[in-house]
Amino acid sequence: MAETLDFLRDSPLTWVFVTLAAYRAGLWVRGRTHGHPLAQPVLVAAALIIALLAVLGIDYDTYMTGGGLIHLVLGPATVALAVPLHRQAHHLREMALPLVVALPAGALVSIGSAVLTVRALGGGDALQNTIAPKAATTPVAIAIAEGIGGVPALVAAFTMLAGMLGAVFGPWLLDRLGVQDRRVRGLAMGSASHGVGTSRSLHDSVVEGAFAGLAMGLTALLTSVLVPVVVALL
Amino acid sequence: MINGILWVLGCQLVGEVLVRSLDISIPGPVVGMVLLFGVLSLRRPGSESGTLRFSDGLLRHLQLFFVPVSVGIMVHASEIGQQWLPIAGGLVFSWAAGLVTVALLASWLTRRRGAEAEVRG
Numbered sequence: 001m002a003e004t005l006d007f008l009r010d011s012p013l014t015w016v017f018v019t020l021a022a023y024r025a026g027l028w029v030r031g032r033t034h035g036h037p038l039a040q041p042v043l044v045a046a047a048l049i050i051a052l053l054a055v056l057g058i059d060y061d062t063y064m065t066g067g068g069l070i071h072l073v074l075g076p077a078t079v080a081l082a083v084p085l086h087r088q089a090h091h092l093r094e095m096a097l098p099l100v101v102a103l104p105a106g107a108l109v110s111i112g113s114a115v116l117t118v119r120a121l122g123g124g125d126a127l128q129n130t131i132a133p134k135a136a137t138t139p140v141a142i143a144i145a146e147g148i149g150g151v152p153a154l155v156a157a158f159t160m161l162a163g164m165l166g167a168v169f170g171p172w173l174l175d176r177l178g179v180q181d182r183r184v185r186g187l188a189m190g191s192a193s194h195g196v197g198t199s200r201s202l203h204d205s206v207v208e209g210a211f212a213g214l215a216m217g218l219t220a221l222l223t224s225v226l227v228p229v230v231v232a233l234l
Numbered sequence: 235m236i237n238g239i240l241w242v243l244g245c246q247l248v249g250e251v252l253v254r255s256l257d258i259s260i261p262g263p264v265v266g267m268v269l270l271f272g273v274l275s276l277r278r279p280g281s282e283s284g285t286l287r288f289s290d291g292l293l294r295h296l297q298l299f300f301v302p303v304s305v306g307i308m309v310h311a312s313e314i315g316q317q318w319l320p321i322a323g324g325l326v327f328s329w330a331a332g333l334v335t336v337a338l339l340a341s342w343l344t345r346r347r348g349a350e351a352e353v354r355g
Contacts, residue, residue: 050305131321
């Protein structure tokens with residue numbers, strides 16, 4: 001019996017299975033809540049796995065023998081983001097000037113204000129570097145944080161929170177600003193709240209969703225170029 | 235499908251090698267994304283292409299692939315508890331600042347372009 005338990009704890013298969021099952025449960029919760037922005041499958045899955053590991057007394061490194069196999073696919077999935085960007089490429093010319101000016105300005109403000117606010121409220125360097133890339137889509141933000149000494153586990157959480165802020169409060173804030181142009185609303189949602197904001201935009205209007213997807217892809221690129229520079233300067 | 239997997243993994247591999255040999259701080263997969271975008275723009279594959287189907291499959295379940303990283307929060311729980319104020323303040327303020335900047339700049343630029351077109355037309 002003890003041998004069987006040892007096998008279960010040490011086999012990567014167990015943790016791959018647990019991760020898939022927890023994610024499946026997350027999809028179920030999202031379905032039951034009709035896609036509520038707070039019901040993100042990754043959050044439900046992570047909460048379930050953390051609870052299971054705590055109950056069984058398993059540490060994170062043991063979990064990662066299997067979790068690492070799923071984590072490996074994050075790289076190719078990031079590369080695959082080129083496909084939706086390719087599908088939106090015909091919008092590039094239509095909105096060339098706003099794209100070239102507004103998106104880099106937005107990325108700069110987002111990174112700079114994140115670093116400065118965290119510093120002003122007493123957060124350390126590691127926290128500043130972790131929060132700086134949070135406007136980029138999660139896989140890219142994780143890769144950026146890994147590169148500049150941030151904490152990848154926390155950047156995943158911060159990025160999801162930035163996405164949820166957008167999905168829940170983004171349209172309200174854009175109404176307050178009096179922005180009615182669907183293309184502009186999409187750009188703002190995708191640049192501040194990546195994929196989670198994009199799915200809300202898509203729900204509101206197809207045009208808004210397309211521009212949100214485009215802004216998400218370009219902001220991911222801009223953020224990975226700008227974060228190391230801004231962090232070094234500030 | 236195998237061709238699609240090869241294109242995606244190949245772009246990432248080239249990206250990872252490029253950032254290391256040129257010593258730049260952009261993540262390898264992001265460079266891979268730019269490379270794949272270039273490949274798609276040049277080859278213009280049809281909707282049945284393996285590259286598109288493999289990528290769509292990965293993206294449909296994108297959140298699955300950051301579950302393992304997110305579980306790592308368990309290691310940092312006490313840190314979050316101690317630093318909740320800079321975390322919450324930084325997140326909310328910089329999110330709003332970024333959104334407002336893009337929304338106002340982009341609507342000003344599109345309105346200006348619209349006005350110019352009217353004058354010319």
